[in-house]
Amino acid sequence: MSKTLIRGAQVLGGAVQDVLIDGETVVEVGTGLSAEGATVIEADGQILLPGLVDLHTHLREPGREDSETVLTGTRAAASGGFTAVFAMANTHPVADTAGVVEQVYRLGKESGYCDVQPIGAVTVGLEGRKLAELGAMHDSAAGVTVFSDDGKCVDDAVIMRRALEYVKAFDGVVAQHAQEPRLTEGAQMNEGIVSAELGLGGWPAVAEESIIARDVLLAEHVGSRVHICHLSTAGSVEIVRWAKSRGIDVTAEVTPHHLLLTDEMVRSYNPVYKVNPPLRTEKDVLALREALADGTIDIVATDHAPHPHEDKDCEWAAAAMGMVGLETALSVVQQTMVETGLLDWAGVADRMSFAPARIGRAKGHGRPVSAGEPANLTLVDPAYRGVVDPADFASRSRNTPYEGRELPGRVTHTFLRGRATVVDGKLA
Known part of the structure; x- marks a missing residue:
């Protein structure tokens, strides 16, 4: 040895x-x-930190290997200091069965660069109409504990309630992409002064906040765990803070790009800044930093969303949403949180290792740097x-x-x- x-x-x-x-x-x-x-x-x-854990990564395989593979994605993760990543379910085919999550899990084992824990879809085909095989995915070799339709919102309250009830049986968690679809039809960027000046369709903060408010109440009602993906507005922070004050079992994440970038970047019309949820205002950015510092937001998660050149090097309206982030996440957190005095390195270890491992039940990760x-x-x-x-x-x-x-x-x-x-x- x-x-x-x-x-x-x-x-x-x-x-x-x-x-x-x-x-x-x-x-x-x-x-x-x-x-x-x-x-x-x-x-x-x-x-020296415990290995970083990312609760929100898009590895694209199976189906979009032109964007990323489990191998290239885990190499990127290792380069960024990550030893475990949770792979989102919006692949092709969707990871909504035991067979698909086991394939992703096996590919992660073969890569050898980083542990890969698949996230299972909440609904069949991410269509929001029928619960996926949650129990079968949990009982599979992959041992799925986190379920999400990320990229789409579980907007049906009955379906969301059933999912929250179902995962209670094995201490699972539903990770919600909070986006009321009717309020974001045709949305291209954050709704505000900049979107009005540029003439781009706006994505209002209330579209995120209304879903979070509903879901924390559902989680309280059924006594289950809910996790909020890529929280991006000051209003969302206040809702999560209120829910935690009531003892509701809610956790939340923020991405590095929402800690640093604002909707002012969109004035360049460079599609590299097109992301979902969109870049928000400076006021939102400052609120997110403060919330991460005080623990209202539990973790940093990358939402690493790779796209091939042709899907981004085009006009704004046609461009895909998303940014890569695994290899720059820690640097952005250092700049926005450590160098501003909002977090020390022990706090970084908590938000980027201990807490995400705890939320996702990542065995062997998020552990103290100590003997044994x-x-x-x-x-x-x-x-x-x-x-x-x-x-x-x-x-x-x-x-x-x-x-x-x-x-x-x-x-x-x-x-x-x-x-x-x-x-x-x-x-x-």
């Missing part, structure tokens, strides 16, 4: 310590450690500054809003159960 000694790392941004890995496990954390025959990594004060725990680890150089170049991405797609932008921080090493998947900033 191989040994690795990480020497002089700030564990969770705190005390400088050495960490000894033997095989798949952290065996010792302390100072002045040594190990004969071990590979030594001189961390020089870099930040699985060696799923991420080493970050926070002093690094670099300009984003999509040509360097491990992802198959290049639709990033950060091209040419300088971002802080770099993942130098990622370990999946003690095996280095990234070494000195490059895929192993």
Whole structure:
């Protein structure tokens, strides 16, 4: 069994310590450690975090391998410091049966770069009319615990209630894409001053907030868990805060791009800024940051949404919605949350590892950096500054809003159960 000694790392941004890995496990954390025959990594004060966990990733396989595959997506995840990702169900065919989720799970095992936990669809074909095989997907080899029709909203209240009731039997969670479809017909961007000036169809905040309000009340009524995907408005923050004050079992996520970018970017008409939910206002961005800091929003999730060149390099109205995000997520969080003083690195570990692993029941992930725990680890150089170049991405797609932008921080090493998947900033 191989040994690795990480020497002089700030564990969770705190005390400088050495960490000894033997095989798949952290065996010792302390100072002045040594190990004969071990590979030594001189961390020089870099930040050592538990491996990051993304509760919201689109890997596209099966069906859209021109955008991404499980292999390329997990390589991108490892590059970004992730050791586990949850793969959304809007594939072709849809992951609404045990057979499809087991295929994705198997492909993740074969990739070897990152653990892949499939998310099952809530409804058959994401059509919102009939519950999918929730129990069969949970009982499959994939052991699905998170269900979502992400990309589409479960807008039928009866279907949503039934899903929440069903998943209670195995402590599952329904992750809702909150978008009232009748209020967003033809929507192209956030509804507001900018959309009016540009003449683009608006996506009003109330379309998100009304669904969240309904769903937290349904979750309270049936005593089940509901998770809000990519929360994006100040009003949504207040609804989730209110629901938590009542003891409702609700959790929520925010994407890195909603922590940094605003609808002002759309003035360029560059489709790279077209995303669902849309980029909102500066007021919303500041509210989201504060909510992530105070715990109203539980986690950061990338909503990594790869698209091939032809689906983005076109006129705005015809362009697909979505951005890639796995390889830039930690840098954006460092810029928006750490360098602003809203979170320390221990807080980053909570929002990007501990909490998402807990919500998704990701076994072996989101664990403390301590003896006896699985060696799923991420080493970050926070002093690094670099300009984003999509040509360097491990992802198959290049639709990033950060091209040419300088971002802080770099993942130098990622370990999946003690095996280095990234070494000195490059895929192993």
